[in-house]
Amino acid sequence: MEAMHPDVDHILFTEEEITAMVKRVGAQISEDYKDKDLVLIAVLRGAVVFMGDLMRAIDCPLAIDFMAVSSYGDGAKSSGIVRIVKDLDIDIKGRDVLIVEDILDSGITLKYLIKNLSSRQPASIEVATFLWKDIEGKQAAINPKYVCTHCPDDFVVGYGLDYAQRYRNLPYVGVLKPEVYS
Ligand code: PRP
Ligand code: MN
Ligand code: MG
Incomplete structure:
Protein backbone atom coordinates (compact mmCIF):
# COMPACT_ATOMS: atom_id res chain seq x y z
CA MET A 1 0.00 0.00 0.00
CA GLU A 2 1.08 3.58 -0.69
CA ALA A 3 2.69 5.62 2.12
CA MET A 4 0.11 7.63 4.01
CA HIS A 5 0.31 11.42 4.16
CA PRO A 6 1.19 12.57 7.71
CA ASP A 7 -1.96 14.76 7.90
CA VAL A 8 -4.17 11.75 7.16
CA ASP A 9 -5.53 9.79 10.12
CA HIS A 10 -6.56 6.72 8.16
CA ILE A 11 -7.34 5.60 4.64
CA GLU A 17 -10.81 -0.07 -4.29
CA ILE A 18 -11.41 3.20 -6.12
CA THR A 19 -10.40 1.69 -9.46
CA ALA A 20 -12.90 -1.14 -9.01
CA MET A 21 -15.74 1.22 -8.00
CA VAL A 39 -22.36 14.96 -22.17
CA LEU A 40 -20.29 14.60 -19.01
CA ILE A 41 -20.10 17.82 -17.04
CA ALA A 42 -17.46 17.79 -14.34
CA VAL A 43 -17.64 20.24 -11.49
CA LEU A 44 -14.28 21.92 -11.01
CA ARG A 45 -12.16 21.52 -9.21
CA GLY A 46 -12.87 18.52 -7.00
CA ALA A 47 -14.31 16.29 -9.73
CA VAL A 48 -11.31 16.37 -12.09
CA VAL A 49 -9.70 13.17 -10.84
CA PHE A 50 -12.95 11.19 -10.88
CA MET A 51 -13.80 12.65 -14.30
CA GLY A 52 -10.50 11.52 -15.76
CA ASP A 53 -10.97 7.97 -14.54
CA LEU A 54 -14.73 7.76 -15.16
CA MET A 55 -14.62 8.92 -18.78
CA ARG A 56 -12.06 6.24 -19.56
CA ALA A 57 -14.32 3.63 -17.94
CA ILE A 58 -17.24 4.58 -20.22
CA ASP A 59 -17.44 2.73 -23.47
CA CYS A 60 -19.79 4.87 -25.58
CA PRO A 61 -19.51 8.17 -27.48
CA LEU A 62 -19.50 11.20 -25.22
CA ALA A 63 -18.55 14.84 -24.96
CA ILE A 64 -17.08 16.52 -21.92
CA ASP A 65 -17.30 20.01 -20.50
CA PHE A 66 -16.58 21.71 -17.21
CA MET A 67 -18.26 24.07 -14.84
CA ALA A 68 -16.52 25.70 -11.94
CA VAL A 69 -18.54 26.46 -8.87
CA SER A 70 -17.38 26.91 -5.35
CA SER A 71 -19.21 27.01 -2.06
CA TYR A 72 -16.50 25.97 0.37
CA GLY A 73 -13.68 28.30 -0.62
CA ASP A 74 -10.75 27.46 1.60
CA GLY A 75 -12.83 26.72 4.68
CA ALA A 76 -13.99 23.47 6.16
CA LYS A 77 -17.68 24.45 6.03
CA SER A 78 -19.90 25.34 3.08
CA SER A 79 -20.75 29.02 2.83
CA GLY A 80 -24.20 27.98 1.59
CA ILE A 81 -23.73 30.27 -1.40
CA VAL A 82 -22.79 28.71 -4.73
CA ARG A 83 -20.78 30.84 -7.12
CA ILE A 84 -20.35 30.07 -10.83
CA VAL A 85 -16.70 30.67 -11.53
CA LYS A 86 -16.71 29.19 -15.04
CA ASP A 87 -19.71 28.33 -17.19
CA LEU A 88 -20.05 25.64 -19.89
CA ASP A 89 -18.63 26.25 -23.35
CA ILE A 90 -21.10 23.96 -25.14
CA ASP A 91 -24.85 24.03 -25.63
CA ILE A 92 -26.57 21.18 -23.78
CA LYS A 93 -30.06 21.71 -25.22
CA GLY A 94 -31.56 18.34 -26.21
CA ARG A 95 -28.53 16.41 -24.94
CA ASP A 96 -28.20 13.85 -22.15
CA VAL A 97 -26.34 15.52 -19.33
CA LEU A 98 -24.54 13.63 -16.61
CA SER A 118 -32.23 22.12 -16.27
CA SER A 119 -33.20 25.60 -17.40
CA ARG A 120 -31.07 25.04 -20.53
CA GLN A 121 -33.46 22.27 -21.64
CA PRO A 122 -31.27 19.15 -21.80
CA ALA A 123 -33.04 15.92 -22.89
CA SER A 124 -32.14 14.42 -19.52
CA ILE A 125 -30.07 15.25 -16.48
CA GLU A 126 -28.56 12.85 -13.97
CA VAL A 127 -25.78 12.86 -11.37
CA ALA A 128 -22.75 10.60 -10.97
CA THR A 129 -20.99 11.19 -7.68
CA PHE A 130 -17.90 9.45 -6.44
CA LEU A 131 -18.80 9.83 -2.74
CA TRP A 132 -22.16 10.27 -1.10
CA LYS A 133 -22.34 11.48 2.50
CA ASP A 134 -25.93 10.39 2.94
CA ILE A 135 -26.24 11.38 6.57
CA GLU A 136 -29.77 11.17 7.86
CA GLY A 137 -31.47 14.52 8.32
CA LYS A 138 -28.61 16.35 6.67
CA GLN A 139 -29.21 15.60 3.03
CA ALA A 140 -30.71 18.04 0.55
CA ALA A 141 -33.29 16.34 -1.67
CA ILE A 142 -30.98 14.92 -4.30
CA ASN A 143 -30.89 11.38 -5.51
CA PRO A 144 -27.77 10.66 -7.53
CA LYS A 145 -28.31 7.93 -10.13
CA TYR A 146 -24.70 6.75 -9.99
CA VAL A 147 -22.73 6.49 -6.76
CA CYS A 148 -19.33 4.88 -6.36
CA THR A 149 -19.58 4.61 -2.60
CA HIS A 150 -21.17 5.99 0.53
CA CYS A 151 -18.99 7.93 2.90
CA PRO A 152 -19.03 8.67 6.65
CA ASP A 153 -19.43 12.22 7.97
CA ASP A 154 -15.69 12.80 8.32
CA PHE A 155 -13.45 15.39 6.69
CA VAL A 156 -12.28 13.40 3.69
CA VAL A 157 -9.48 14.37 1.31
CA GLY A 158 -7.72 12.91 -1.69
CA TYR A 159 -8.81 11.71 -5.14
CA GLY A 160 -9.67 15.32 -6.01
CA LEU A 161 -11.06 16.33 -2.62
CA ASP A 162 -9.24 19.15 -0.88
CA TYR A 163 -8.89 20.99 2.34
CA ALA A 164 -7.73 24.56 1.60
CA GLN A 165 -6.75 23.38 -1.92
CA ARG A 166 -4.40 20.72 -0.61
CA TYR A 167 -4.44 16.90 -0.75
CA ARG A 168 -6.30 16.66 -4.11
CA ASN A 169 -3.42 14.64 -5.54
CA LEU A 170 -3.53 11.83 -2.99
CA PRO A 171 -4.39 8.66 -4.93
CA TYR A 172 -6.57 7.35 -2.08
CA VAL A 173 -9.38 8.86 0.04
CA GLY A 174 -8.37 9.50 3.61
CA VAL A 175 -9.78 11.09 6.74
CA LEU A 176 -7.97 14.28 7.70
CA LYS A 177 -6.63 14.54 11.25
CA PRO A 178 -8.88 16.98 13.16
CA GLU A 179 -5.91 19.06 14.33
CA VAL A 180 -5.20 19.94 10.69
CA TYR A 181 -8.48 21.84 10.18
CA SER A 182 -9.55 22.87 13.68
C1 PRP B 1 -16.90 20.64 -2.74
C2 PRP B 1 -17.04 19.31 -3.46
C3 PRP B 1 -18.42 19.39 -4.05
C4 PRP B 1 -19.19 20.17 -3.00
C5 PRP B 1 -20.00 19.22 -2.15
O1 PRP B 1 -16.56 21.64 -3.67
O2 PRP B 1 -16.06 19.20 -4.47
O3 PRP B 1 -18.42 20.11 -5.26
O4 PRP B 1 -18.19 20.86 -2.21
O5 PRP B 1 -20.57 19.88 -1.06
P1 PRP B 1 -22.13 20.18 -0.90
O6 PRP B 1 -22.90 18.94 -1.28
O7 PRP B 1 -22.25 20.47 0.58
O8 PRP B 1 -22.49 21.36 -1.74
P2 PRP B 1 -15.88 23.02 -3.22
O9 PRP B 1 -16.94 24.07 -3.12
O10 PRP B 1 -15.02 22.77 -2.02
O11 PRP B 1 -14.97 23.40 -4.46
P3 PRP B 1 -13.80 22.49 -5.08
O12 PRP B 1 -14.48 21.43 -5.90
O13 PRP B 1 -13.02 23.43 -5.93
O14 PRP B 1 -13.00 21.92 -3.94
MN1 MN C 1 -16.46 20.77 -5.82
MG1 MG D 1 -13.25 22.03 -1.95
Whole structure:
Protein backbone atom coordinates (compact mmCIF):
# COMPACT_ATOMS: atom_id res chain seq x y z
CA MET A 1 0.00 0.00 0.00
CA GLU A 2 1.08 3.58 -0.69
CA ALA A 3 2.69 5.62 2.12
CA MET A 4 0.11 7.63 4.01
CA HIS A 5 0.31 11.42 4.16
CA PRO A 6 1.19 12.57 7.71
CA ASP A 7 -1.96 14.76 7.90
CA VAL A 8 -4.17 11.75 7.16
CA ASP A 9 -5.53 9.79 10.12
CA HIS A 10 -6.56 6.72 8.16
CA ILE A 11 -7.34 5.60 4.64
CA LEU A 12 -11.03 5.10 3.79
CA PHE A 13 -10.71 3.89 0.20
CA THR A 14 -7.51 2.62 -1.37
CA GLU A 15 -6.43 3.23 -4.94
CA GLU A 16 -7.34 -0.35 -5.82
CA GLU A 17 -10.81 -0.07 -4.29
CA ILE A 18 -11.41 3.20 -6.12
CA THR A 19 -10.40 1.69 -9.46
CA ALA A 20 -12.90 -1.14 -9.01
CA MET A 21 -15.74 1.22 -8.00
CA VAL A 22 -15.18 3.57 -10.92
CA LYS A 23 -15.05 0.64 -13.38
CA ARG A 24 -18.38 -0.64 -12.03
CA VAL A 25 -20.10 2.74 -12.39
CA GLY A 26 -18.53 3.31 -15.81
CA ALA A 27 -19.99 0.03 -17.02
CA GLN A 28 -23.46 1.01 -15.77
CA ILE A 29 -23.26 4.36 -17.55
CA SER A 30 -22.02 2.69 -20.76
CA GLU A 31 -25.07 0.46 -20.75
CA ASP A 32 -27.56 3.22 -19.92
CA TYR A 33 -26.23 5.76 -22.43
CA LYS A 34 -25.30 3.60 -25.41
CA ASP A 35 -28.08 5.12 -27.57
CA LYS A 36 -27.97 8.61 -26.07
CA ASP A 37 -26.14 11.85 -26.64
CA LEU A 38 -24.06 11.84 -23.49
CA VAL A 39 -22.36 14.96 -22.17
CA LEU A 40 -20.29 14.60 -19.01
CA ILE A 41 -20.10 17.82 -17.04
CA ALA A 42 -17.46 17.79 -14.34
CA VAL A 43 -17.64 20.24 -11.49
CA LEU A 44 -14.28 21.92 -11.01
CA ARG A 45 -12.16 21.52 -9.21
CA GLY A 46 -12.87 18.52 -7.00
CA ALA A 47 -14.31 16.29 -9.73
CA VAL A 48 -11.31 16.37 -12.09
CA VAL A 49 -9.70 13.17 -10.84
CA PHE A 50 -12.95 11.19 -10.88
CA MET A 51 -13.80 12.65 -14.30
CA GLY A 52 -10.50 11.52 -15.76
CA ASP A 53 -10.97 7.97 -14.54
CA LEU A 54 -14.73 7.76 -15.16
CA MET A 55 -14.62 8.92 -18.78
CA ARG A 56 -12.06 6.24 -19.56
CA ALA A 57 -14.32 3.63 -17.94
CA ILE A 58 -17.24 4.58 -20.22
CA ASP A 59 -17.44 2.73 -23.47
CA CYS A 60 -19.79 4.87 -25.58
CA PRO A 61 -19.51 8.17 -27.48
CA LEU A 62 -19.50 11.20 -25.22
CA ALA A 63 -18.55 14.84 -24.96
CA ILE A 64 -17.08 16.52 -21.92
CA ASP A 65 -17.30 20.01 -20.50
CA PHE A 66 -16.58 21.71 -17.21
CA MET A 67 -18.26 24.07 -14.84
CA ALA A 68 -16.52 25.70 -11.94
CA VAL A 69 -18.54 26.46 -8.87
CA SER A 70 -17.38 26.91 -5.35
CA SER A 71 -19.21 27.01 -2.06
CA TYR A 72 -16.50 25.97 0.37
CA GLY A 73 -13.68 28.30 -0.62
CA ASP A 74 -10.75 27.46 1.60
CA GLY A 75 -12.83 26.72 4.68
CA ALA A 76 -13.99 23.47 6.16
CA LYS A 77 -17.68 24.45 6.03
CA SER A 78 -19.90 25.34 3.08
CA SER A 79 -20.75 29.02 2.83
CA GLY A 80 -24.20 27.98 1.59
CA ILE A 81 -23.73 30.27 -1.40
CA VAL A 82 -22.79 28.71 -4.73
CA ARG A 83 -20.78 30.84 -7.12
CA ILE A 84 -20.35 30.07 -10.83
CA VAL A 85 -16.70 30.67 -11.53
CA LYS A 86 -16.71 29.19 -15.04
CA ASP A 87 -19.71 28.33 -17.19
CA LEU A 88 -20.05 25.64 -19.89
CA ASP A 89 -18.63 26.25 -23.35
CA ILE A 90 -21.10 23.96 -25.14
CA ASP A 91 -24.85 24.03 -25.63
CA ILE A 92 -26.57 21.18 -23.78
CA LYS A 93 -30.06 21.71 -25.22
CA GLY A 94 -31.56 18.34 -26.21
CA ARG A 95 -28.53 16.41 -24.94
CA ASP A 96 -28.20 13.85 -22.15
CA VAL A 97 -26.34 15.52 -19.33
CA LEU A 98 -24.54 13.63 -16.61
CA ILE A 99 -23.10 15.85 -13.87
CA VAL A 100 -19.88 14.38 -12.48
CA GLU A 101 -19.10 15.27 -8.85
CA ASP A 102 -16.51 14.11 -6.37
CA ILE A 103 -18.79 14.35 -3.34
CA LEU A 104 -22.41 14.97 -2.47
CA ASP A 105 -22.42 16.39 1.03
CA SER A 106 -25.07 19.00 1.95
CA GLY A 107 -26.32 18.88 -1.64
CA ILE A 108 -26.22 22.66 -1.98
CA THR A 109 -23.83 22.53 -4.93
CA LEU A 110 -25.75 19.89 -6.86
CA LYS A 111 -29.14 21.38 -6.11
CA TYR A 112 -27.96 24.64 -7.58
CA LEU A 113 -26.37 22.97 -10.61
CA ILE A 114 -29.35 20.79 -11.43
CA LYS A 115 -31.64 23.81 -11.34
CA ASN A 116 -29.27 25.92 -13.40
CA LEU A 117 -28.58 23.24 -16.05
CA SER A 118 -32.23 22.12 -16.27
CA SER A 119 -33.20 25.60 -17.40
CA ARG A 120 -31.07 25.04 -20.53
CA GLN A 121 -33.46 22.27 -21.64
CA PRO A 122 -31.27 19.15 -21.80
CA ALA A 123 -33.04 15.92 -22.89
CA SER A 124 -32.14 14.42 -19.52
CA ILE A 125 -30.07 15.25 -16.48
CA GLU A 126 -28.56 12.85 -13.97
CA VAL A 127 -25.78 12.86 -11.37
CA ALA A 128 -22.75 10.60 -10.97
CA THR A 129 -20.99 11.19 -7.68
CA PHE A 130 -17.90 9.45 -6.44
CA LEU A 131 -18.80 9.83 -2.74
CA TRP A 132 -22.16 10.27 -1.10
CA LYS A 133 -22.34 11.48 2.50
CA ASP A 134 -25.93 10.39 2.94
CA ILE A 135 -26.24 11.38 6.57
CA GLU A 136 -29.77 11.17 7.86
CA GLY A 137 -31.47 14.52 8.32
CA LYS A 138 -28.61 16.35 6.67
CA GLN A 139 -29.21 15.60 3.03
CA ALA A 140 -30.71 18.04 0.55
CA ALA A 141 -33.29 16.34 -1.67
CA ILE A 142 -30.98 14.92 -4.30
CA ASN A 143 -30.89 11.38 -5.51
CA PRO A 144 -27.77 10.66 -7.53
CA LYS A 145 -28.31 7.93 -10.13
CA TYR A 146 -24.70 6.75 -9.99
CA VAL A 147 -22.73 6.49 -6.76
CA CYS A 148 -19.33 4.88 -6.36
CA THR A 149 -19.58 4.61 -2.60
CA HIS A 150 -21.17 5.99 0.53
CA CYS A 151 -18.99 7.93 2.90
CA PRO A 152 -19.03 8.67 6.65
CA ASP A 153 -19.43 12.22 7.97
CA ASP A 154 -15.69 12.80 8.32
CA PHE A 155 -13.45 15.39 6.69
CA VAL A 156 -12.28 13.40 3.69
CA VAL A 157 -9.48 14.37 1.31
CA GLY A 158 -7.72 12.91 -1.69
CA TYR A 159 -8.81 11.71 -5.14
CA GLY A 160 -9.67 15.32 -6.01
CA LEU A 161 -11.06 16.33 -2.62
CA ASP A 162 -9.24 19.15 -0.88
CA TYR A 163 -8.89 20.99 2.34
CA ALA A 164 -7.73 24.56 1.60
CA GLN A 165 -6.75 23.38 -1.92
CA ARG A 166 -4.40 20.72 -0.61
CA TYR A 167 -4.44 16.90 -0.75
CA ARG A 168 -6.30 16.66 -4.11
CA ASN A 169 -3.42 14.64 -5.54
CA LEU A 170 -3.53 11.83 -2.99
CA PRO A 171 -4.39 8.66 -4.93
CA TYR A 172 -6.57 7.35 -2.08
CA VAL A 173 -9.38 8.86 0.04
CA GLY A 174 -8.37 9.50 3.61
CA VAL A 175 -9.78 11.09 6.74
CA LEU A 176 -7.97 14.28 7.70
CA LYS A 177 -6.63 14.54 11.25
CA PRO A 178 -8.88 16.98 13.16
CA GLU A 179 -5.91 19.06 14.33
CA VAL A 180 -5.20 19.94 10.69
CA TYR A 181 -8.48 21.84 10.18
CA SER A 182 -9.55 22.87 13.68
C1 PRP B 1 -16.90 20.64 -2.74
C2 PRP B 1 -17.04 19.31 -3.46
C3 PRP B 1 -18.42 19.39 -4.05
C4 PRP B 1 -19.19 20.17 -3.00
C5 PRP B 1 -20.00 19.22 -2.15
O1 PRP B 1 -16.56 21.64 -3.67
O2 PRP B 1 -16.06 19.20 -4.47
O3 PRP B 1 -18.42 20.11 -5.26
O4 PRP B 1 -18.19 20.86 -2.21
O5 PRP B 1 -20.57 19.88 -1.06
P1 PRP B 1 -22.13 20.18 -0.90
O6 PRP B 1 -22.90 18.94 -1.28
O7 PRP B 1 -22.25 20.47 0.58
O8 PRP B 1 -22.49 21.36 -1.74
P2 PRP B 1 -15.88 23.02 -3.22
O9 PRP B 1 -16.94 24.07 -3.12
O10 PRP B 1 -15.02 22.77 -2.02
O11 PRP B 1 -14.97 23.40 -4.46
P3 PRP B 1 -13.80 22.49 -5.08
O12 PRP B 1 -14.48 21.43 -5.90
O13 PRP B 1 -13.02 23.43 -5.93
O14 PRP B 1 -13.00 21.92 -3.94
MN1 MN C 1 -16.46 20.77 -5.82
MG1 MG D 1 -13.25 22.03 -1.95
